[in-house]
Amino acid sequence: MKIVVLGAGVIGVTTAYHLLRDGHEVTLIDRQPGPGLETSFANGGQVSASHATPWSNPSAPRQFLSWLGRADAPLAIHFGTDPALWRFLFRFLANCRAGPSKANAAMVLRLALYNRGLLADIRAQTGVEFAAEDRGILHLYRSEREMRRAMDAADHLRREGLEIEDLNAAACVALEPALEPRRSTLVGGLFSPGDLSGDAHAFTHGLAQYCADAGVQFELENPITRLAHSGGRITGVMTERGVITAERYVLALGSYSPLMLEPLGIRIPIYPAKGYSATVPIANAKGAPRISVTDDQHKIVIARLGDKLRIAGTAEFDGYNTDLDPRRARAALDAGAALFPDAMDLEGAEFWAGLRPLTPDGVPVIGRTPFSNLILNTGHGTLGWTLACASGRIAADLATDREPEHDISGLGMERF
Ligand SMILES: Cc1cc2nc3c(=O)[nH]c(=O)nc-3n(C[C@H](O)[C@H](O)[C@H](O)COP(=O)(O)OP(=O)(O)OC[C@H]3O[C@@H](n4cnc5c(N)ncnc54)[C@H](O)[C@@H]3O)c2cc1C
Structure with missing residues (x-):
């Protein structure tokens, strides 16, 4: 299946990696000249389930x-x-409040623990150094x-x-x-x-290189202006260099995600x-x-x-x-x-x-949208490096109609 991932931060790149491993044809679009040059560039470096609160x-x-x-x-x-x-x-x-805070911490922790095994697998499969x-x-x-x-x-x-x-x-x-x-x-x-701990940018860059070598297309220095849609489906990504189309789309634009979603009538906080x-x-x-x-x-x-x-x-x-x-x-x-x-x-x-x-609850937004071929993988706040491999796995599953092995209840936009 042809799938476009919007955003080449640590979240977009791990999503692309999982889609590639599953045998899909993947294009990544980013406005920067390389992957991981915005929030994923010089963060704290911790892959820390212990920060789940x-x-x-x-x-x-x-x-x-x-x-x-x-x-x-x-x-x-x-x-x-x-x-x-x-x-x-x-x-x-x-x-x-104590109740929501505890529930949110538990949800993030489960995702961070799921991430551990997936990160180990990626390291073993790609040899990426960070x-x-x-x-x-x-x-x-x-x-x-x-x-x-x-x-x-x-x-x-x-x-x-x-x-x-x-x-x-x-x-x-x-x-x-x-x-x-x-x-x-x-x-x-x-x-x-x-x-x-480790360098999130080195990881993102190294994994992107692995993906590029294996056939993932990178559309860099290409700002996305909007998403075109018709009949409840996304029909193309409008960029400064033209329209890019696919069967499925995964949006991983970090802090800029709500700005791209608002014209579609999707409001995420x-x-x-x-x-x-x-x-x-x-x-x-x-x-x-x-x-x-x-x-x-x-x-x-x-x-x-x-x-x-x-x-x-x-x-x-x-x-x-x-x-x-x-x-x-x-x-x-x-x-x-x-x-x-x-x-x-x-x-x-x-x-x-x-x-x-x-996000106000500290939980990322990973899930389906009212548009049948658009998946969200965003809102990772303080823990994007900690949760990237798990979030990418789940987003890749949802984009390709596979049942995620991880329980995704509470992660989607419907909670808002
Ligand atoms: C100071 C600091 C310390 C942190 N420490 C940690 C830590 O120790 N551990 C941890 O797990 N997390 C940490 N984080 C959080 C982590 O860095 C983020 O959650 C993570 O980088 C988010 O990744 P992302 O891919 O969603 O966003 P980004 O890395 O920002 O990627 C989004 C991409 O979308 C692209 N984009 C946006 N709009 C457009 C557009 N219109 N057209 C084309 N491209 C577009 C951008 O260029 C960017 O490359 C820290 C963050 C900060 C700021």
């Missing part, structure tokens, strides 16, 4: 209020007149209160099938010796041994949540972590990518503005440097900003 959780409203007005806070909301932002925030608040560190992920806490709250959330994930260990400060340092200089500031941690990262050369290998770390107090993640460290975090709600605010970018870097002093050559830091395609 969504941002919309019971402690979020209190925490968000405490950050308002602080220039270096992990969160900034540019309250303006954008009705989409207000609609998003109301829905976000509704999902902060500076992977298969060492687990360590979440660090500096106050008893935060640690207790995290242990409660972890208990829920454990009951849903995640292996996660409670550690005291000494055990955290034993696991990751680069934490030794900060031992006295730590209360403890949670360690998820089945998680890993995805809002862009800007985040920052700094990629810094390692100056002292002994002082740099090998295990990917999450610093709960500063809301940053740190991953070792070969001879560099990636530090990522912060959330800024400012529409589609991708400008880099140097204070916020610097705040994330400083928090990372404080945790691993002398590990990095700070002068060599490269800063980046990207837009997480966030």
Whole structure:
């Protein structure tokens, strides 16, 4: 079957890979000159089932209020007149209640656990290299209160099938010796041994190359302007270089998905949540972590990518503005440097900003649409790298009328 995938981020490329393996004729369209150059470019690098608890959780409203007005806070909301932002925030608040938040966490966790086996298969089948560190992920806490709250959330994930260990400060340092200089500031941690880290862009690029070598067509530097439709079916993708047609279409345009869907009468509440990262050369290998770390107090993640460290975090709600605010970018870097002093050559830091395609419930949107030949694979928010292989598998199944082996209830757009 001829299938077009719209968007060559990590989500579009993994979808194309699964379709290729199933024997289909695949075309990928993207406006960038290469795959993975927007949000999938310099993210936190964590493939982390242990991050399944969504941002919309019971402690979020209190925490968000405490950050308002602080220039270096992990969160900034540019309250303006954008009705989409207000609609998003109301829905976000509704999902902060304990019941929905737990259900959403369980759904994301199941998808992340499904992802693990599929990512392992892709690595074995393609040999794609992405500076992977298969060492687990360590979440660090500096106050008893935060640690207790995290242990409660972890208990829920454990009951849903995640292996996660409670550690005291000494055990955290034993696991990751680069934490030794900060031992006295730590209360403890949670360690998820089945998680890993690696470079999402290298993965996306490498997998895209594999797909191209095996016959997937890439239409790069080709902005999509709209989707043409007739009689309840998509009839073509209108691009700046002409119309591209297929039997089936999978839309994986990240934060830009709602803009393409709105003219079709499909409204999905995805809002862009800007985040920052700094990629810094390692100056002292002994002082740099090998295990990917999450610093709960500063809301940053740190991953070792070969001879560099990636530090990522912060959330800024400012529409589609991708400008880099140097204070916020610097705040994330400083928090990372404080945790691993002398590990990095700070002068060599490269800063980046990207837009997480966030849904109010923290669950991606994977499923069918009112158009019989259009499938959605979008809205992966903070966890697109963690969920890409599973989401791509499910979208490929739906696009080709196969029953997904994973339970997809709750993932589709009908929940809105
Ligand atoms: C700071 C930060 C840290 C993060 N850390 C992590 C992490 O540690 N782990 C994790 O799992 N996730 C993380 N994420 C989230 C993750 O990066 C995203 O969920 C993921 O990259 C989304 O992938 P995507 O393919 O949906 O979107 P994208 O990568 O943005 O891909 C969408 C593609 O669509 C194309 N496109 C859009 N509109 C058009 C158009 N009109 N015409 C043609 N092409 C178009 C774009 O060019 C782009 O290539 C982080 C995100 C940020 C910002």
